[in-house]
Amino acid sequence: MSQLTSKELTFSYANRLILDRISMELKAGEVVVLLGANGAGKTTLLQSLCRQLRPEAGTVEVAERDIKLFTRRSLAQNIAFMPQHENRQSELTVHDVVSLGRTPHSGWWMPFSKHDREVVEESLKATGLSEFRRRRITQLSGGEWRRMILARALAQDAPILLLDEPTAGLDLKYQFDVLDRVRRMAKERDLVVVVTLHDLNHAAMFGDRLALLFNHALIAIGTAREVLTPSLIRQAFDVSVTVIDHPVHGTPFVVPMYPTCGDIQRVDTESGTTVRDD
DSSP states (O other), X not given: OOEEEEXXXXXXXTTEEEEEEEEEEEETTEEEEEEOSTTSSHHHHHHHHTTSSOOSEEEEEETTEEGGGSOXXXXXXXXXXXXXXXXXXXXXXXXXXXXXXXXXXXXXXXXXXXXXXXXXXXXXXXXXXXXXXXXXXXXXXXXXXXXXXXHHHHXXXXXXXXXXXXXXXXXXXXXXXXXHHHHHHHHHHTOEEEEEOSXXXXXXXXXXXXXXXXXXXXXXXXXXXXXXXXXXXXXXHSOOEEEEEOTTTOSEEEEEOOOOOXXXXXXXXXXXXXXXXX
């Protein structure tokens, strides 16, 4: 059973502090959602957790072993990373790209085993891409591209999954499909899943724990009810909100407090009727 731990993780770009002593202990079977305003360091943290970036201080451990001690292949067998951006100029097909997720297990030149082929097919199916398998990746829409990169990460079949904005560019159906599938896989396969999201309400519904970054630091980590408070949201995002219970799921539901004007309507919580604030 895997465990991902960061200890006093610190990172700077050109002497500009990005991450300041970030410590987290992430356990198998849970989805942890990284939250924070643009530029808060969410992507930098994910890249540091998988050694794409090398922090200036602190350590990252997988199952209590420093990732500096892993070979590149061994690290790829343990951590799959879905990036936010990637070069799209290639003549590869969707099937080709998703199959690359098996490289840490099969090697570059060895033929795929039956298991490799099955994992690739399952990953295509899980992301709704089976019918696009032979399509050139230059012909994909933005949402199809995101699903393909997610499928490649799933095909890697690693016990730790780091996803940078996996729902960006997806329509509402696939946003929920992707998040629901990732959550179920975390439970069924005992995966450590760390995902960055911008939608606080999606984070509340699908995250076991939320980690909130602000001013280079981790200012809160815990359940949605512990992290999604008006005061913490105001501190991290500089916006006033009210937090109510979701009418169906019972999770915290964040509602921005827009300035009152004649065009804004609201629902009277006692009568349930819509009223206009003039």
